[in-house]
Structure formats: C-alpha cells, structure tokens
Amino acid sequence: MKIIKRLCLLLLPWLLTACGTIPTYNSNGTEVQGSTNTSKAEQSKPTPAVKAKQAAVDETAQAPAAVLSLMKRAEEQVARGDNPGAIASLERAIRIAPRYPETYYRLGExxxxxxxxxxxxxxxxxxITLGADWLLRRQAESLMERASAYQ
Known part of the structure; x- marks a missing residue:
C-alpha cells in the first residue's frame, strides 16, 4: 500500500501538468489547434485590422558599466570642487555611450x-531628445528654464 501512495505522489505533478495546458496563439491572435480552453464567443472575435506598433528596442540607450563609473567619478569630483575634472569625465562618458541621456543632463548641470x-x-x-524618462525630462526642462533666465 505504501508503494502505491508513493507512486501516486510521484505521478500527481505530471498528471496535473498535463491537465493544465495553456492555450497558445499565433501572430494574428487566433488560437492554435489543440487548445480547447476557449469558448465559441472568444474564437469568433475578429482580429484587428491595425496592429499596434512595437516600441524600438533601443529607444533609450542603457549605460555601460564604464559610463556609470565615470558618472560616479564626476560626482566625486564635484564634491571635491573639481568642476573641470567632472566635465572631462562626463564628456568621456558621452564618447563611450552617446545615446545615454543622463550624461548630457549632468554635463549641462x-x-x-x-x-x-x-x-x-x-x-x-x-x-530630452534622446528619450529621457519622466523624472530626467522634468529635471532637464528645469535646467533649460534656469539657463534661459540667464541668457
């Protein structure tokens, strides 16, 4: 009897996995054959004529580790009062990753x-034109307003 209980406990997860199949859909939104979990109302839905545009993968560039370390170095240089050194570090970071918006903002500061x-x-x-997120965008707009006040 113990062998049967152990066998049932070992086979139960496989049985549950087989019973819980997830329906799969192809690229136009219709269900692939073999999936029986949808009702007839769901199967008769019309597919939209206009497909949503997918966002570009590299819409806003990600910063490499070298850029992050240069930005950290620039912060340390600013804390020491070395503003020209911080500018040099940030300019180097821009040469490494020219599509990363935060370095431009920090250099502007x-x-x-x-x-x-x-x-x-x-x-x-x-x-802003490089796709700054909402917080960075607000900070950049604030910097633009402050800079315009002095021009």
Missing part, C-alpha cells in the same frame, strides 16, 4: 555651474 548657460541649455535639450 556642470556647464550651468560654470556660467556657460547656452551650452547648459543645449545639453538639456539633447537629453
């Missing part, structure tokens, strides 16, 4: 602190 307001505004605009 450094130029703003130096009094180069035109360059700061230009870099904030570049950050």
């Amino acid at each position: 450094r130029y703003f602190n130096q009094g180069n307001y035109k360059q700061a505004r230009s870099l904030a605009e570049k950050s």
Whole structure:
C-alpha cells in the first residue's frame, strides 16, 4: 500500500501538468489547434485590422558599466570642487555611450555651474531628445528654464 501512495505522489505533478495546458496563439491572435480552453464567443472575435506598433528596442540607450563609473567619478569630483575634472569625465562618458541621456543632463548641470548657460541649455535639450524618462525630462526642462533666465 505504501508503494502505491508513493507512486501516486510521484505521478500527481505530471498528471496535473498535463491537465493544465495553456492555450497558445499565433501572430494574428487566433488560437492554435489543440487548445480547447476557449469558448465559441472568444474564437469568433475578429482580429484587428491595425496592429499596434512595437516600441524600438533601443529607444533609450542603457549605460555601460564604464559610463556609470565615470558618472560616479564626476560626482566625486564635484564634491571635491573639481568642476573641470567632472566635465572631462562626463564628456568621456558621452564618447563611450552617446545615446545615454543622463550624461548630457549632468554635463549641462556642470556647464550651468560654470556660467556657460547656452551650452547648459543645449545639453538639456539633447537629453530630452534622446528619450529621457519622466523624472530626467522634468529635471532637464528645469535646467533649460534656469539657463534661459540667464541668457
């Protein structure tokens, strides 16, 4: 009797897995044959004539580790009062990953602190055009407004 109980316990997960199949769909949204979990109302749904546009994979570039370390170094340089060194670090980070918007914003901040307001505004605009997320976008817009006030 113990052998039968053990055998049932071992086979139960396989049985449950076989009973719980998930329906699969092809690219136009219709169910693939062999799946029986949908009702007739769901099967008779018309497929939309216009398909949604998928977002670009690299719409906003991701920062490589070297860029992140350069940005951290720039923060340390700013804390020490080395604004020209921070600018050099951020410019190098931009050469490594030219599509990463945060480096442009941070470089714009450094130029703003130096009094180069035109360059700061230009870099904030570049950050926005590269697809800055909502928080970075707001910060860049704020930098643009502050820089415009001095021009």
